[in-house]
């Protein structure tokens with residue numbers, strides 16, 4: 001029996017039981033309409049994004065509805081949110097039905113023009129080829145770009161560059177980032193930062209020794225090419241590295257510095273579907289990013305219920321250098 005068959009066999013026997021003992025799967029949340037998204041300085045905002053991670057969608061109606069809440073929340077605002085970003089772990093088990101659940105709200109929404117998604121280890125660990133084909137086809141459809149069989153891509157919005165890096169092969173937890181992909185990252189960072197603008201890089205897995213690693217998760221880092229990828233990112237100024245994977249919640253380790261002199265920062269986005277591990281542990285929380293000429297602001301928002309979060313590390317401000 002192949003690994004894939006073993007997995008499917010195991011899931012067909014135990015999947016239903018597993019879901020039945022997880023009642024949280026079926027809690028449906030409602031979006032409040034009394035606290036819509038308002039930017040800090042709407043007249044001067046140059047770029048904005050709603051960022052979430054780790055949707056881990058099971059094939060459950062409630063989970064799909066709860067993901068759709070993010071778009072309902074954005075649609076309820078008078079502001080234009082330019083981008084939606086999902087920092088990986090789209091699906092829980094990596095089944096086709098789970099991707100259908102995930103992409104339906106994205107297909108149906110009309111409020112965000114640019115949808116940037118990437119795979120996490122839950123997407124890549126068992127059915128890498130099949131799932132990367134599903135995900136990259138949607139990337140091509142949403143952004144109208146060609147990805148030429150790659151799992152990584154870049155895209156410009158309002159004159160700002162977004163670079164999405166991703167594992168290129170089946171891995172259990174970490175990411176495999178080839179030399180070719182590292183060169184792509186280098187090139188795109190050079191292009192995106194040449195006029196002094198910030199650049200946004202997204203990858204599911206964070207760098208080693210950041211966000212509480214390895215204490216919070218011994219093997220939770222990017223993996224083998226960690227140092228090479230980090231060295232590339234450290235060369236450029238005003239780089240914001242957005243990642244997921246850790247389900248850390250909002251607490252002191254939600255932010256980290258990759259290179260202080262160059263203003264390279266890492267932000268660990270909390271997991272969307274399940275409660276997180278530390279600090280503010282609520283599910284359904286991500287960050288709303290606002291980019292201005294001189295600064296980038298991230299504010300924690302519970303897109304799931306349409307509310308801003310309050311407390312430490314719920315507002316992060318970075319002056320551009």
Ligand SMILES: [Fe+2]
Nearest residue numbers: 089120121245
């Ligand atoms: Fe993950």
